[in-house]
Amino acid sequence: MHEMIKAKAIELLESGCVNRVLGWKAGEFFYDLTPAVFTTREEIERDFVYSVFSAANLSKYLIAESRKEGKVAAFLKPCDSYSFQQLLKEHRIWRDNVYVVGIACDGMCDMDVIRDKGVKGVTAVHQDGENLKLETLYGTATMPKSDALPERCVHCKSHKVVVFDEMLGENGEENPDSGRFDEVERIEAMTPDERFAFWRKELSRCIRCNACRNVCPACSCEKCVFDNDKSGVAQKAAASDFEENNFHIIRAFHVASRCTDCGECSRVCPQKIPLHLLNRKFIRDINELYGTYQAGADMDTKPPLMDFTKGDAEPSVVYGRGGKQ
Amino acid sequence: MKKISRSDLPRLFEALSQARRLYIPADDGSGQAKFLPYTPGMELTQNLNTVRSAKDLFFPQVENLLKFKVQGKQIEILDDRDPVEPFVIFGVRACDCRSFDVLDNVFLHAEPADTFYQARRENAVVMTLACNAPEETCFCTVFGIDPADPAGDVTMWQTKDTLYLRANTEKGAAVLDDLPLDDADDAAVAAQQAATREILKKLPLKDLDLNGFDHEHMLQKFNDPRWAQLSESCLGCGTCTFVCPTCQCYDIKEFNTGKEIQRFRCWDSCMYSDFTQMSAGQPRPTQKERFRQRFMHKLVYYPANNDGLYSCVGCGRCLQKCPIHMNIVKVIKTLGGECHDA
């Protein structure tokens, strides 16, 4: 796949179809790839990498890239394509300036997951079929690739690239039985006190680095309210620890029905807060209250929270779901 | 040299926490480590290092400076300083220990001293722990740090079943006096150090070339066109800053409690767009300038003001935590060294 994508990138560039390519650039190690724009064949041959560590969702970069001169080629994985289409729907990306190459994906590995399995000091990773061969400072180790997948890939919602100009490899299918709501259901089953304690504990680790917000394709405001000194809610740190909790809850509300569940928020969180669960709770509730809806899946359906129908849930629904009168 | 069996660590922690508050690196509930106030039953982390550095204990993310009461045209100033009691930090790695030197230069040695930081420094005993199993992201040796022999009031080494302790200062010696320790010779420590140093030779980042990161090349480095490419995918988040043991920029903010105005300071990041935003203008309008500032400060500006001491200790936290894997190592490799001149 890696060679195929590289060849495609060079082909698109040299045929004049695009004047630059958005992809992933090699780092110091096998796993530390950086999103990057390539403009020459030499750069692509030297630095372009597509591997099980090309995890970063490139869609958000296209907001800025698509506004630049000329056309940019972007390689989008299934997850990324949902984000891309959602941004198209919100008129944030200039579609004509992007050439989308869809690429199949069967899960992106996560170095933190590998470290958590007790493999430390990894200097190189080789994929050998379904296994990863890890070279470390302390010897070699083998691990099934499936053991190195983060939660978002274990419970992958869809292997289907939903928007592309060209597909490399065979497109996959949606995966309605992903089990991605299992953890949400577990939390729903808690008593309110337990649930409150669960989130207080998880969110108490927040260091307000804003990585979740800045990486989030749904957080595409030019100026976030939390960065606006005049808003009265701009805080780099919280005056009380409850504010951090509010930051995440407000953010989840703000991206509700626009969040495609790409899971980047949890991937980038330095404190391993399972932020995607907040979004998934919204997705699950929206499915239940307004009918099944997947943000970014198509260009036509209206986001339920931006549309009004007579069948919409009434505010009183909270009482039916156990809210206090 | 003193020693205690590792199976007796709970006894050691109990003794240490008698006279003062004890912080040890322990699991924060996410499988990652953090310096936490010791409570009985708490175990030392198996991880090499904490996500948040030990600087938190001297320079917390948020701290109250003072309070005001306002009535009509009158203002009353109230002290709102958190009391600082003696404490000990157990298990600080060599990199974090060096970061205290970096912070001391800013908060203690450059006039006027920051009394909030000073109070914590004076009340702390630092017990460092030598590294046995450095990771691929470690590059402290590039900055002349020896992870097999860290500084601090007390230096500690772990072997398979024993913890060795050596006091380096009077403060450290006083702490060790009160602990249930046995005398030991240096042989086991020397063997462990030799083993660690073998690993250090294999570290992939050990040969970073810092050539050219100095005052003399300040403008050359600043004007290097490659900052644009290095910073192009930076998200502008504060992760690198907040996990960094040497980042020390702060903001001063206020919070109206309804009764009083609380003035507090909190960590800030030069990566944030509003860091230098004024009503009159913005000297760093794009992420390129903000990104450049962070690395220029660590590798050029700070050393220029502090006898060449770099404001990076090679702990590797930013390597592990940057969402897009852009970091100081990539900056050094791109812009540093004789052969890399633009």
Added chain:
Amino acid sequence: MTRDPLIPMLGVVTDIRTDTPDVKTFRVVGLDGKKPFVHIPGQCAMLSMPGVGEALFSITSSPTNEEFLEFSIKKCGCVTDWLHGIEPDQQITIRGPYGNGFPVDTDFVGKDLVFVAGGIGLAPLRSVINYVRHYRSRYGTVDIVYGARSKEDLVDFQEILDEWSQEDGIHVHLTIDRPQDGWDGHVGFVPNYVKELGFDTGKTVVMCGPPIMIKFTLAGLLELGFDKTQVYTTFELKMKCALGKCGRCNIGDKYVCKDGPVFRLDQMDTLPDEY
């Protein structure tokens, strides 16, 4: 425990003078009625109102004034908006003095001085000018080039007319951007006026004003044959601590709050162009 430098003292605004439609001058003393601290011309102080914010202002009064501090402040942000709305006897907090100040007792001694100011840029220079007037014999000739958008925008206009321009050896050159009824003085931008006046290149120039004015005035001075070592200016960047620690006024190896705000222009050439 010694008092932390971040902890301010209380002050009282005893007098407020409206200078221009958007500039007021505030007279500040300590709660004891005395001047809060001693300063050097060009130094700054942090003023704040709890609940509104804290901001850095240059001290407008001369150190030779032993009774109070004065701050000429333009309305342009959160803290300044609030200050423009207060009345006398209002308490505020104050800490300082901060920064290096102008070399009034060293490099400036014996020199012919040219002050070039635009708009509110006169504020820090007024402190120097009045210091120089006080110790008149220590310095050579004094030229003051001062421009603003209109006659109404000239800060300290009355003091300039009644006092400065009446003194021997002080030449005041006022200019406004556009012609205006009741104005028979010079019309035009400061940089051009400086060039027209064509000062002797042996003089020392002290500038303060908007960046665009500094830029073009400097170009003009260099054209006239001035050396950058003869030109001083003061800088303004966002600051929080004013102690060289919070990090935001950092330019290269300098902190504007501590190593500045006064810089000689040849020194600026050694710093990254980021101000």
